[in-house]
Amino acid sequence: MKDDERMDLRIHELARGLNVPPPTPRAELWERIQAERASRRQAVIPLRRRVRWVGWAVGLAATLALGVALGRMSMRSEPAAPMAAVPEAATGVEESMPAAYRVATAEHLGQVETFLTVFSAEAPGGRRLTNADFEMPARQLLRRTRMLRESPAATNDVALRALLDDVELVLLQITAFAQVGDERELDFVEQGITERSVMLRLRSALPSVPQRGTVGGSL
Amino acid sequence: MDATRALDPGSSVLGERDLIAAALAGDPAAERQLYEAHVDRVYRLAYRMTGDDTLAQDCTQDTFVRVFDRLAEFRGEAALSTWIHSVATSVILNALRTVKRLRSREMPEEAGLDVGHTPHDGAPLLRQRLEAAIGGLPDKLRMVFTMHDVEGYTHEEIGSALGVPVGTSKAQLFRARARLREALAGLAGEWAV
Numbered sequence: 001m002k003d004d005e006r007m008d009l010r011i012h013e014l015a016r017g018l019n020v021p022p023p024t025p026r027a028e029l030w031e032r033i034q035a036e037r038a039s040r041r042q043a044v045i046p047l048r049r050r051v052r053w054v055g056w057a058v059g060l061a062a063t064l065a066l067g068v069a070l071g072r073m074s075m076r077s078e079p080a081a082p083m084a085a086v087p088e089a090a091t092g093v094e095e096s097m098p099a100a101y102r103v104a105t106a107e108h109l110g111q112v113e114t115f116l117t118v119f120s121a122e123a124p125g126g127r128r129l130t131n132a133d134f135e136m137p138a139r140q141l142l143r144r145t146r147m148l149r150e151s152p153a154a155t156n157d158v159a160l161r162a163l164l165d166d167v168e169l170v171l172l173q174i175t176a177f178a179q180v181g182d183e184r185e186l187d188f189v190e191q192g193i194t195e196r197s198v199m200l201r202l203r204s205a206l207p208s209v210p211q212r213g214t215v216g217g218s219l
Numbered sequence: 220m221d222a223t224r225a226l227d228p229g230s231s232v233l234g235e236r237d238l239i240a241a242a243l244a245g246d247p248a249a250e251r252q253l254y255e256a257h258v259d260r261v262y263r264l265a266y267r268m269t270g271d272d273t274l275a276q277d278c279t280q281d282t283f284v285r286v287f288d289r290l291a292e293f294r295g296e297a298a299l300s301t302w303i304h305s306v307a308t309s310v311i312l313n314a315l316r317t318v319k320r321l322r323s324r325e326m327p328e329e330a331g332l333d334v335g336h337t338p339h340d341g342a343p344l345l346r347q348r349l350e351a352a353i354g355g356l357p358d359k360l361r362m363v364f365t366m367h368d369v370e371g372y373t374h375e376e377i378g379s380a381l382g383v384p385v386g387t388s389k390a391q392l393f394r395a396r397a398r399l400r401e402a403l404a405g406l407a408g409e410w411a412v
Contacts, residue, residue: 007403015365021266
């Protein structure tokens with residue numbers, strides 16, 4: 001017997017003695033599986049079904065945003081006193097955040113939301129974009145997410161940090177999906193977005209982090 | 220174990236198909252039988268890969284939740300066990316990625332991030348080195364090595380589960396073994412045991 005074969009045999013023998021599984025906790029696992037399935041049945045509408053509404057939602061959101069922007073522009077042309085007198089909603093995100101980070105965070109979260117919306121609508125097998133088209137934007141957003149997570153913007157804000165953590169995971173999964181094109185990876189992306197309510201949290205965070213136009217005056 | 224044999228694709232395809240049909244029709248007993256037939260192998264693989272009971276249970280749970288959610292998509296072109304294992308391997312690899320990501324954030328200064336293979340202080344040197352070497356393999360190589368050399372899967376099963384050709388499975392096993400031999404090459408004396 002050759003040395004390599006002898007070593008392989010010994011490795012094989014030893015490896016079988018490592019991480020030896022205990023008896024499968026069948027009943028316990030079955031209960032957990034049933035409980036998880038029951039909770040999922042009660043969960044929100046699956047992402048794929050929601051995608052049909054994304055186009056309408058984006059259009060509606062754009063219309064609303066335009067309306068709000070026009071409203072704010074018209075208010076700015078009037079004396080500034082009323083604006084200064086109205087206290088901003090207490091959100092916890094922007095209160096303690098320097099203005100520059102607010103802008104960066106708002107821009108980034110907005111870009112992530114747009115990206116995830118497009119991704120949900122187009123992947124997999126979208127008519128306009130291929131899976132590979134998502135890799136580069138996902139990587140760029142991933143880099144910015146990590147930078148923001150380590151910045152003062154997230155240091156003192158637990159909720160924002162948690163959101164950036166979850167965004168990072170979803171973007172990581174998207175890069176994996178874009179590389180492999182495996183639908184199973186897509187499941188992880190959808191699961192990541194749905195179970196962590198990423199879209200909902202992004203949309204909730206956006207109004208609380210003023211956009212460039214609204215904080216411009218304070219910079 | 221009897222249930223596993225009864226549902227082995229080679230011995231009782233018809234029984235398995237009947238069970239799948241019944242499960243799709245909402246029969247909880249059929250779902251339970253399908254679960255019982257496959258849960259051991261899934262859990263064992265998850266445990267071998269993660270080395271952690273909680274994580275192995277999470278992976279097993281996730282696998283079967285997905286399997287039952289998507290049972291209607293199973294076309295019967297391959298054995299159900301193959302399909303379940305393709306889900307399981309994906310879930311396990313994803314769990315390993317997540318754990319490594321979290322650990323790297325918590326302990327960025329640590330060089331080794333071996334998930335599932337923590338050398339035991341009291342173990343002989345060879346065993347310790349082997350654990351470390353296995354833990355240091357890339358996840359996909361470790362998956363192939365664990366499935367084939369530890370849990371006894373065939374290359375056909377591994378290829379189907381991981382979505383790669385049989386030749387790739389063989390090549391990855393070859394690479395994994397070579398890396399392990401290389402890692403243990405300095406312990407020639409220990410091989411004489």
